[in-house]
Amino acid sequence: MAIARTGSNLSQIAALLGVSSATVSNALSGKGRVSAELTEKIRATAADLGYTPSLTGRALRTGRTGVLGLVLPDIANPLFPQIAQAIEYAASNAGYGVLIADSRGSVALQTDAINRLIERDVDGIIIVPRLGTRIADIDCPVAVIDSPSTPGNTVSADHWQGGQAVVEHLVSLGHRKFLLIGNNPASNVQNDRIGGMKSCVPEDGHADVLWIERHEQSHGKGSLLGLQKKVEAGFTAFVAISDLHALRALTELQRAGVAVPEDVSVTGFDDLVWSSVITPGLTTVRMNTAEIADVAIAALVRVIEADAGSAIPAGPVVAAKRSSVPMQLVVRQTSGPPPKAQIA
Amino acid sequence: MAIARTGSNLSQIAALLGVSSATVSNALSGKGRVSAELTEKIRATAADLGYTPSLTGRALRTGRTGVLGLVLPDIANPLFPQIAQAIEYAASNAGYGVLIADSRGSVALQTDAINRLIERDVDGIIIVPRLGTRIADIDCPVAVIDSPSTPGNTVSADHWQGGQAVVEHLVSLGHRKFLLIGNNPASNVQNDRIGGMKSCVPEDGHADVLWIERHEQSHGKGSLLGLQKKVEAGFTAFVAISDLHALRALTELQRAGVAVPEDVSVTGFDDLVWSSVITPGLTTVRMNTAEIADVAIAALVRVIEADAGSAIPAGPVVAAKRSSVPMQLVVRQTSGPPPKAQIA
DNA sequence: CAGGGTTGATTAATCGATTAATCAACCCTG
DNA sequence: CAGGGTTGATTAATCGATTAATCAACCCTG
16 A cells, blocks of 8 residues: 555545546646636635645656756865755756765766666756766756866856956956966866966966876875975966865965965965955955856756657757856955066 | 656566566565566566666655755855765665755745755655754654754764864863854854863863854954964964864964964864865864764664654654764864963 | 465556546537 | 537546555365
8 A cells, every 4th residue: 555645635626626636637737728716716725735746746647857966076176065056046946856966076976876866767967077077878968067168068157268357367466477276187177267367378477387186196195385486486476276276375375474465466266165264365266156057957947848849859968058157256365466576 | 648768667578578567566676476487587678678667656656755855054064065975875875865955044945945855755854954943843754963962963973072072182282271263152063062172171271262253243254353362362272163264263373474383273173175285284173974974864764664654753853873973083284282481 | 186275476456647538518600 | 400619627548666455276185
């Protein structure tokens, strides 16, 4: 014997009013033909009973569960909560629930995570892919949030433009010698940011790139980045592709007695939670997660709800109307003019 | 016409072998009586067809969806991803999916979030409650992860013991004058941590508490905490209830020219991602999120799967076998002996 | 060898909602 | 007033899996 749900169901309403459950379904969904009078009565009793439709029953019949899957990369990325929140909010507004699946930093587990979601019959999947992963063939609509230069990207922040914005800001303050700090050159996101930064270095300026993962391979994990020597070599702007690395740079410089922003400027990316409370407050670039989530969900929902007609979607990865959303520069206290001596 | 699922179903296997779908169901689930020979044949064809049971069909029949809801407080808490990851992992191992719902920092939205989950027929809910929220009556089993001193708490880290561990460490280094840094005294978690810290201050020592939210009400959001004056007043240990506040303290002190750990020690809580990469590395206390998640999920699953017998559970909030899980001290570079002059 | 017990299967109902097909009643119109 | 059209409802099938009830075949045992 199946276990009865706590709430009421269509047949209960139908029995109470002496009509068929089909009529109740039609009345509540506005489909079919039901007299205005009866519709009103059905609405009223449904409200009285606190009726909520069984999404399971509906899912079985319609083949749509109303649930989206969200696949996230390595949890270490502190931007994750913001993205997850934005996706959940946008999905919820569109009438969808969000199942999470964690790829725990490994490509194999990412595939497992996707398969778990598909087994649960999600209507679509949003993937924030792990570094350089290609999305394998997936049997449902997929939205990819990575970077505009990634093939198959659905929507993402305009990381290149974000990189431009922060370097333009520093150039206008008078900086000419930049140390760009990245982590892993295999990341499309990081490459876009670095690329945008480089594109704005003026002809009389200079930019070096420090890749942290490479540096740590030779110097050991968590080792100093040797920034003090860079300061001595005349670098005045330390431009990181993440607040995490900016923070690392900032504390290393402070510890070495280099004053920020008086001696050098430090900037980050992503506006993570701590950026506003540290001293000095971190100048950074913020992505519009709400907008990105809205676009991704809208694109996904459009394909899902059109799917009734065309059985086979063209490709699994959906396209959005806008594929990139501008980033916004947030100026706080870690960026300022370089010391007088440095200005040529 | 309902939309057919992409995969195969029980009746397809049944038709292929010329048996009834009931037999296929029995064979695959190991229930009922099916000959060993036939069971083997059914298993083989199921594997051939790549059969995965429709969880929707099963859910409708059994009344259990195999999905848990996870309600998270304000996303600003950077510990969230670790908890979410641990919960998802534990749930997945127990055969459950995890739907997320964000309470976005408001009690009203927390209730909305819970209702959305219930509408989706989750089998149980895990709540990491917002500051001082009481869990309203909920129509399904609930596990609460807050603090051992919270009434109705299911399981959590032993925040009191964590507070003890960090102050014991500092006392053994020679510290006697402590500034304990909290945010909001209405939080059970924060109160437990502060309480544990205080309980380990020796008789010849002293501890003051700085509540940041109160401080900001009079001094403005993001204002300096006035720690330099505290250093001048002889405080040598700054013990925060979160790495976020420890980071704030650390940068403020470094900026003011106070050397950490030579002049003063700074410690945090939660071992957030950046704690290991900043310079100097932050001494902190880590919670065993995996263990907490395992206990919470186990308690929830126990009630859910016993529910078949007893229709009405005693109360919605489930109890666990262990209600508190010890925290672990992680010693890095921000803690050291106080300057010689300060040792009496 | 009659009749109780076991084995290994099938039948049919069920969970809840949706929807194509059908039907009764009524309204018109030529 | 016969017959086509519309209105407002119902009937019945369906999505996929589960499971209580039933049944046929066979095996024993007294």
